[in-house]
Amino acid sequence: MAALGVLALVVGVLLIVIEAHVPTFGALGITGTLLSAAGVWLLFTSGGLGMEIAVPAAAGVAVVGVGAVAVTGRKVLSARREPVRTGAESMIGSEATVRSWDGGHGQVEADGGLWRARMEFGYTETPRAGESVVVEHVRGLTLSVRRREPWELSC
Template sequence: MTTLGFALLLIGAMLVVAEAHVPGGVFGVSGGVALIAGGILVIAALGGGAALAVPVAVGLGLATVGWALLVTRKVAGAQHGRIRSGAESLCGSVGTVRGWSEPAGQVFVGGALWRARRSWGDVDDAVPLHEGDAVVVERVDGLTLSVRPAEEWELIA
């Protein structure tokens, strides 16, 4: 009986770790049940009574539920994060005009010089862009950025 209890504890721990790598809830719940059952079996096999087995089982179950909730929240947060690499990460970035002749020019954004054009529907089309003006990247189309003049609140860092 002791061997079965230790095997269930080991399997439960492996299932909880698997839940961290493949979140979905099934591995976490199964791991929690295996930990609870394994804890009860080990304590009962070693001569402990129900007064000891139940609190240990409840503690193991709560620890497993806490771990599963933590992992689930971390995964959910990671799925909703901003893109941090590639050209798509430039959207929303503030850059500086290096040269401009309507309707296109060059802007310095993210440590590189990019070809740029005005965003479609830019309400400030009448205001020309000059070297040194701050612009915000609205969209990335291939190697060309669609930009608009930056508003004052966007320049506060």
């Protein structure tokens, strides 16, 4: 009985470790937690310690494991609802520095590179070279920018 308990405990821990590296949405984690709890139960009951110790120990392991899987699952589900912000889309809301400007369009430095830029609709003042602007949209290789609002300048 003790060998079966050790086997269940080892397999349960392995499943929990695999869950950390493979996206199974908690299936292996829950199974590993239940196997670990069963292994602890078998180890305690085979050692002659009795049910007074085996039940609370196995329940404790199961509650901690299921709690960890629940917290992880909740974070995974909330992360799936967030929009992916990589590449050019990650520049939205960031700061850019005007290098040159002529009329309605110009050139800004943002994210380590030079980009074509145009003023966002509704902003009529022409920015000066060296001025900091905010990226509002990315359309192809052109950034839509706007001047900083007064409350943004103090930040």
